[in-house]
Every structure is written in C-alpha cells, then in structure tokens.
Amino acid sequence: MRLAMVVGWLGLSFLIGATLLGQQLDSSGPDQMGRCEEATFTVILINDTAQTLSDILITWERPNTDFVYVTGSSTITSHAGSPVQADPTETGVYLEWDVDALLGYGYSLPPGEAMTIDFLFDTNCSTVSGTHVATAEGTGFVTSPSDSLTVEVLPGAVRIYKNPGEIEARVGDVVTWTVTMENTGLGPVYNVVVTDALGAGLSYVAADPAPDSAAGGVITWSLGAIPSGGTAEVELQAQVLACEDLYNSADVRFGCNGEVCFDTEVDGGTATATIRLIVDNPLLDFTPPDILLPYCDPAGTTVTMAVTNVGAGPATDVRLCVDFPAELEVRNVQGGASWDGSCFSLPDLDVGESFDLTFDLVYTGDWCSAPPEGELYWEAVYQNVCGDEFRPPAEFGTYRTDYGTEGPPSLAVDLSGNQEVLICGDYSYDLTVSFSGIDACGGGTTGAIEVTVEVPDGFTVADPGGGTWTPGGDGTGGIIAWAEVDPAVGLSTTIKLTSPGSARCGQVFDLTATATTADCCGCVLTATDSIPIAVECRDLVDTVRTASPDTQEKCGTITYTTTYSFVDDPVLDDVSFNELTFIDYADNLQEYVEDSLTITIDGAPVDPVTVVDNTPGGSLEIQGIDDTSSVRGRTLVISYQMTFSQGSEPTSCPGSHTFYSWAELQLGPDCQTGDECTQYCSKSEATAVTVVTPSMNVTVEGLPDDFVDPC
Template sequence: MRRTRYSTWIVVSTLLNLLAPAGVGAIGPPTDAVPACRQALSAWFTGPPAADITVKTGLPSWFANGLQHPSTSIQHPVSIILPAWFATSDQQPPTSSHHTIHPDAVTVTGPDGPINNCDVVTFTIIATNDAVTTTSVIITSTMPADFEPTQHVFDVDEVGPNETITRYAVFSSTCSAVSGQNVTIVSQDNYDNITRYTDFSVNPGAITVRKEPAVVPAAVGEVITWTVIVENTGYGRVDNVLVTDTLGSGLTFEAGQTSAYTPSLAQGQTLTFPVSARVDACTRLDNEVVAAWGCSTGQCQQLQAKASVDLQLKTPYLDYTSPPFNVDYCVGSEIFTITVNNSGEGTAHDVLLTTDMSPLSVTVLSPGAAYTPGVGFTLPDITGTTGTPTEYELICQLTISDPCGLETTGGGFEFQLEFEDDCGNPYVLPVRRESWTLVGDVPSLSISKEDMPGEIYLGDAVSPTIVVNAANLNGPLVVTDTLPPGWTVVDPDDGNVFTVTAQVYITWTVSGTTTTVLTPVIRSPVIALTDTAACDYCGQLAINTVEVRGTDCQNCEHSAQDTASTYIQCQDNLTSRNKQVAPVAA
C-alpha cells in the first residue's frame, strides 16, 4: 500500500511540474501557504498517517509538514525522472521546436471550374493548430500579375491549441489574366514557411462585330436597314458589352437603335439589333459600329465594323407647258396654270423657272412656290417616277398693276427651266419665249388731220379732214381744233367755235367707239398787202393742231393729237412793158 501511494505521488508530481509555470522547478512551496501539490491531491493525501514512520522516512523532510519548506534546497523528486534541463525554468532545450501548425494541416481550395475574365476569384485557406499555441501566424496568398487582390494578406498572430482558422483570399481577374497557380504561404514563429500551390485555368473572352449587309444599294430618299451582330467567339464569358452605331452625316436615323448594352455575353452567344436610316445625301454614307467589353478595372477589347451605301443615282427630267397669257383689260387680271412635269426617275431639286413678267404683277397661288420679280418662280422638289410623269401645277394670277401707265397692250416673256438632281448636279433647259396680250375692251384712240395744202395765198380758205379713230372708250370724246393765229372759221361742221384771248378754237363731241370724220372750213388771215401786218404772215408756216381726249373702263384718260401746216404766200401786182432794142449803126 505504501509503495502504491508513493508511486502515485511520483506520477502526480511529475504532471504538476510539467504543467507548472516556469520558475517553480527548484523552489518549494511557501511556508505560509498550502503547497500547490497538496491542493491538487485528494484529501486523504494531505498528510501521511502519524504512525507511518516508513513513509515519512522515504519522503523529503519538507513533505512531513505541509506548512514548511526545508531550510535548504534539496533535490526535487521530479528531477530524478526528468532531464536535467527541466530542473530550472530559465533554461530551454538546445534544439527547441515551437511549431504547432503542421504542413499537413493547411489546405487551400480554389474555384470549382475555369475562371472568366472579370471574375471575382476566391481561394479558401484552412489551417488547424495542434495542442500548443503558435504565434506570429501570417497567411499570404498571391496570384499572377493579371489578378488584382481585394484581400490576400492575413495577420492572424496567435492560434490557440486545436484551433482551426479559415481565411478567404479574394482576387479580381483582369482583361489579360491567364491560367496559372495561386501561391499561399503560412508563416509562424520558429518554423519554416508552409507553401501551397493551387492550379487554376482561365477561359479568355473575345468578341467579333459585323454589320449585315456590308454594302447596301440605295438611292437618295430610300430607307435602308442593317443588322448589327456582336458574337462572343472566345472561350469564356465577356462582361459589360457596349455597342455604339454611328451613322454618317449623309444618313438620317429612322428606326431601330444605335446602341445596345448587356451585362454579360456567354461563350458562343450573340447580341443583335437593327438600325434603319434614310439616305439624304450623296456623300458621307459610311456607317461604323464599335463594340467593346471589359471589367470594372478597364476595357478589355474594342472592335469596329463598317458598312456603306452603294448610291444609285436617279436622273430627273423636267419639261413644262404654258397657256396663252391673255389678260382682259377691263377685268384687270387673269389666273394661269403652268404645268411642270418630271418624266425622269430622280427627284428634281432647287427648281427655278426664270422669267420677268413685267409690266404685269404676279401672285402665286400654288403651295410651295414663290415669285421674285426679275428672277422668276421657285418651285418645290418634284419627285420622279418610273411610270406616268409626276406633274406640278404652278398656278399664278397676273394683274395689270398700272393700267393707266401701260405703254403697250402686249409683249413677250422669256422662260428658262433650271433644276438639280439628288447630288446637286445642275440641269438647264433652252430658253423659250411666250407672248402676252391684253384682250377684251382694250381702248384705242388716234386722230389725224389731212388734206391741208402745202401752201396757200394769204386770205385763202382750206378744208382739212379730221379723222378720229376710237374704240372701247367711255362716253363722248372731245375733239379740239386749234386754228393758227389770225385764222377764222368759215364752216365749223357742226362744231362749237369760241375764242380765248384772240385764239380761235373749234370743239366737237364724238363717239368713243367708232371712227368720226370732220371737215371744217377755215380761212387764213384776210389782210391787205399794203398793210404792214401782212408781213407777219407772208412766207410763214401756219400750224393747225387737233387733239382728242377720253376715258376707258379702267378710268384711265386717253388722248391723241395731230398737226397740219401750210405756207402762206402773199400776191404782188407787177407791171410789164414791151421794148425794142436796135444796134447802133456803124
């Protein structure tokens, strides 16, 4: 029994020394406290039986009384069974090993499958400690340069006994990432680094872009449609796909869309959309589409594709017909229609019918047309056709703007037609002349004085003939015959004779729509040749003036005049005698 208790004590004491803090290996329990070993033992071990002298003799003297230490240091029983270096706490073994995370306790797990560009990649690191606390634990996870880390260094510091730690290293795959290895290093005090290599593969992404059809035949004014196709032709997914379609300045967007976006495009998947545009010019008909994809860190790839228009130029051909430009004088205006037709396939642009329609004024009644004096008519575009010619009717009103100031009752207009095709190429037709005439009750008035002899003797009477030609004049016309000075009226032919300041006049009222003939008789001055006043007339030219006046339907005044003249001779009495002349005799 005693030997059994002693053996038990030896085992317990050894365990307590192993678990005790450093520094107690050579120091006994204090005199004023219960030894620690006694606190850890059962109650029955607090003291040996008083009569058991053999036990007391076999144990150190300080154990006989648990309240006292020996006055001098004695060899601890533990030192009998432990190495010499364990006797004091201030010594360490010459080849101390302090690691507690073993290489086989570290695992690194990466992605389940291939990585795509722009993916967020996570590596799970698990490390398990053994029974002793380890310190200064640092975990570092690294990837090739084309991966950007979010969290990859972990300063763990201490790991307790049997503790398992888990850390997640996160990286972002960039545009140029390629397959490789993740390298994870676990470092700790007093042990070599633990390194783990984890393979991974990257499926790179790539796209192609095209427009179909690449070339479209079209004419100006036609609407064409392209299909934009973006395809993922790489080995992995592509992200943030942005497509922008830019039309040339000669094209106008009509329908569809000019841009598209998708967050991702799987391998082999396509993104398509239509774009429709109208051809509005003959140049700048190119069309470019740009497709790009990338990560949040930047653009990975950008491609361009172009399409164009094969312009089909259609030629216009214009001609025109015009009516007779007859304007009723009393009405004052007329409406006319000039028909312009396009027998070509193309549209005629900037159509100009040059003319100057003065003295008539012009009012354009057709929509889209205008008239500028001295320039002519500008017309809207006239579309072409493949069948019946397209017609445009230019309707205008011609007005006699100043009927009283008209110097003629007719004349001519010169027309020339100019236009351009879809591409601005000019076309000019030959000049054409069209006449205009005043019709209806157009007034006319003339007067003449005839049958006046070239010369007469002083005092002779003459009977000149006055002819009045009038048409379309209102009311009676007044004819006035102004006699030469000193002349008198012999027969007024039913006219009225009156004198104003020694000037003699004859007046008649005649019809404004017929021809009237008047034959008054008038006499030159009757003066004796011996009268010196006769000298004022003899050998002089006597002028007789006649005029007529009237108004027309436009209330315009018309007049006409004529003159007749004669020289006045004076008769001189001569005396003649018969004489003979004979030669002188020799």
C-alpha cells in the first residue's frame, strides 16, 4: 500500500512537471537602446500542453514609464495567423492585453499552437536601463509563465566648440568660424539643433550647410542624429559692422517628442568666440583755398576744395566747420555735401578717397562800406568706424575781394604849385585827376568824375584851366568846377591864380581840389589834395639883429648889431641911404653908450647924418646916413652899445628878466605906399635879451680842519 502510494505520487509529479514545461512565454527585444529611439518588442505564448488555453491575459511590466508605449503599435497574431491591431491597457508600469476583450470574442489557444503580440517602445530623455518582465495567465494554465528582458539604455551627450576662439578683424571684414558638435555619450543623439547668436556688431553672411533660419542675428541648423563618438560641423561667415557687441555664442540641443534632453544654453557648455578688433584711424588732409569774391558780383564765386583721407582707416560723420562771417552766404552745396550754417557735412571717406567740396559763396554785405576781406578758421571734425572723434589742428584760409587784373577802383587827385606867394602876383597850379582800377562790374560802369577846386578868399582866378569859376560874394575865392570828366581820360590842367593884396600879408590859405565819382558798383569815390599858400609881403630887405652877449648882468654893456640886406629889386632904385631912418626903442629903459655907434655899407664905414638920443625912457634914432646911393642889392650894418639904467628890470636882487629889443628901419619917402599891392616901407626886427642881477662867490682855501667849529 505504501509503495503504491509512492509510485502514484511520483507519477503525478511527473505529469505536473510535463504540463509546466509545456507552457512557454518568450519576450524579445533589443538589449540596448539609445534615448529617443524606438524599438519593437515581442511576446510569444506557446501552448505545448494538451490543454486548451482560454481567458488569456498577457502582462508586461516595464522598469519605468520612460519606456513609452507607442499607441497603435500593438498587434495580436493568433495561431490562425490573422494579426489584429489592439492597444493594451496601460496602468502605471504595466501593459495588459486582455485577449478576448481585444479580439472581441472568446479566444482559445489550442495545444501545440502559439500566439504573438508585437508592439513598440520609445525611449525619452529620462529613460534609464532596466529589466522588463512579461507574464501570462488564464484558464487552462497550470501556472503563470513569465520571461524577462534587460534593456541597457545608452545616453548620448554633446559638447560644442568654435574655432577659432578669437579672430583679428577690422570693421567691414568677413570672418569665418567653424562650429563643431561632438557626441561624447554612449549612445546616439537625435534631433540635434544648433543655434548661433551673433552680437549686434556682426551681420550674418553665409553658412555651410545652409541654415534653417537666419533672422535677428540668430542662425539655426537642424542636423538630425549624431552617433556616439561622431561629430557634425557647420561653417559660419559674418561681417564686422561695428566696434562693439562683437561676441558670438553657439549652443546645441537634442531631444525628442518635444522634449529637450540636453541644451548647452541651459545646462552649460555654450561655445563662444570673439573679435579682436583692429581699428585703423583716419586722417583728413585739405588746403583751405584763398577765396576770391568778384567785386560787386551778386552771384558770388564757386569754391572747390579737395578733402582727402590720407589715414589708415575710413572717416565717418565727416564735418568741415568754418567761421564764415554773417555777410558771407553759402549756397548751392553740391555732390552730396550739405551746410548747416556752421559746418559742411561730407560723405564718409574710405582710405585714400578724396571728395571735392563745391559750393557757391555770395557776399551779401555793403560793397561800398566794407568790401569782403579776412581770415577763415577751417576745422575738420570726423570719426573713425568706432565713433571716436578726431579734431586735427585747424587750418587757416582767407577770403578777399577780386578786382581782376585792373585792381580796386581808385580816384587820385594831385595838386601842385607855389606854396609861398607875394602879394598881387600871378601863380600857376597844376591839377591832375585820374581814375584807376576795375571799370565794369555787377552790370555797371564807372560814372563821370566831378572835380572842384576851392579858391581861397582874396584870390582871383586868372585862368580856370578849362573849368568854370564861380567866385564868392566879394568877387574872390569861390569854386572852379569841371563836370563830366571821362574816367578813362581823367583831367590834367593848369589853373592860374592872382594872389591878394597887402591886407592878406602874413596869412596862410589852403587851396583844395576834390574829385568825386561813382564806381561800377555805385560806390562813391572821393579824392582830395590840398596845399597851403602863404601870402608874403614883398620883403625888400632881409634883417638879422643880434645882442652880444644875449645874457648880461644889469651893470654890464650889450652890443647890438643889425644887418640889413636889401633885395635886388627895381622898386628900390629910388630909395637911397640918406633917406633911411633907424630907430632902436631902447626897451627896458636901456641907455645908449655915447660914441659907440658904427655904420658900414657893404663893409665900408660911413657916418650918420643925425643921431637923436632920447634914452633911457625914449628911443635912439639915426636920421639919414651920409650916402646918397641906392640901397638896391646893398648891405647895411648898424652896431652900437646899450647899458641898463637904474630903473631897468630886474629891480631887486637876486633877479632875472628877459625882454625883446626892437629896432625899425624906415625906407623913406621914395618907397611906394600908394595901393594894396605896394610893399611895406618899414622893417622891424627884435632879439631876446636876458638881464640878471650881479652875484659873487667867495672861496677860502688852506684853512686847517679845526679852524671852524663844525657845529
């Protein structure tokens, strides 16, 4: 009995083991996946038993939900071989296929048959390695078969770098960078996107491969996948536009299903590059012109001045400032330049480039009062490409009136002739009036010249020299006038004047000539010339009177000598020496020294006829000389001594007194005195004399030092 039971138990155990071995569940799929990859997984249920399996439920347990089931990817293939698409129920990490529910009928898996379920898993940015477990259960199952599958997830990783990291460049240069993306991870990376952001001082030019977009300074490429250890490159060209914001940064990201697995912009690793700017500075060269403004031309003149950039870099925001006075107006600025009232604005100038600044300059002031002439201060102000301002030393130019080859309009008057005249004489005066300089300007020509000569009062005109004399109210003086004198010819003439009589003796008059015209600009030109005319009486005798000494003590004696030189003039033919009367007025109460008188004629001694001495207090008078010959052309010398009286100044000691000692020579009854043209018949002369009181100096020498008490 015990043996039978044992045998029976053994037989049952064998049967159960065989049944278990007949139900198999196989799971298959990749043993490695990268992130953002998709793979097919398969579950096969094999019924190797003699029993039919029904109410089948297949369960797949994922290691984590980041193995994402792809909806619509599941198909159930029954033993009959007809696949049916059917999505499992997803609960947490579990996927469940209720076969009857999914197929829509009660499905049975006969012995010896198999059914298959195929489906897809996606990995995402968070998927990590793990083991998947598949199980099956239902009616007819002795136990639930299972199978496991370990999947290693190989994450990708990227780094990005730019070469070169720094580039030397100038504004305007085109620079090239190579951007390299390297997958340093264990698995591939997908949906790789590269963005390169250019600073505001850079402008996109081109790229290889062509970017997906290039807007706002951001260039974007979609590069697809990069395998583990693989690289991808893009080449970028940009132009340097400014001196600032020359940075350049590039980032790379990858991911899937709208999710970014890694982004260097967020997670770190941005690649950067810079421009080391080389700045070449400009230098403007120009020579301010000598601006010539045509006289009286309302159109002014056209000025052209070359401005050249002789520096090493471009010049921008070029201005040329000049201090034109208010009466100089800038018009018609040409060639892209402009004028703002203080400065010309010029186009930018590249290295070696020249610009001709051309404009019209018009004088709006009064040509007649102040023709334009002066100095101008020119200053260039400009910037390099970086906006640094330059102000080189200013240059000086000039502006002036251009009168052409003729020169400025000018009127000249020249009056010449005797400046010392005797009364009642006829004298000639030469008058020249001329115009020179520009004769036609501004549509006009020089007008006729009007000339006048102002004749002094007392003078009469013997010959007006072609002019018209209009005398003054007393028939003398007045104006000589010439009208409509041709400026091309001028005036050259001689006038003759008759000097006044003896009433004007000793007076000085001005003879004045004036010329007036309007030049081609309508400006009044006036020129004048004047000469003085001294009216002299006929000096029939020249006189020299001396006192020796001219300074004398009051008790001393002075010798007076008066020399008369008679002119060689026929009017003196009837005047003889014996008709002369000499008078010394013995000023300052002088007293004649008796027998001190000497008289010579042409050096030969002669005697006086009568000597009347009323000094002191009166005069010394010599009436006549013992010689009846004519005085014409002869020389008379009268010499004598005087002394001072008690009443002579100075009257107190010490003292000093200066006075004039006067003497007169009367020419006698045969000297003509009948009308205004007759000469004066007497001659007076004076000399200065100083009288001092006596003084005495006493000097004692040889006395011993102690002879006088020093106190």
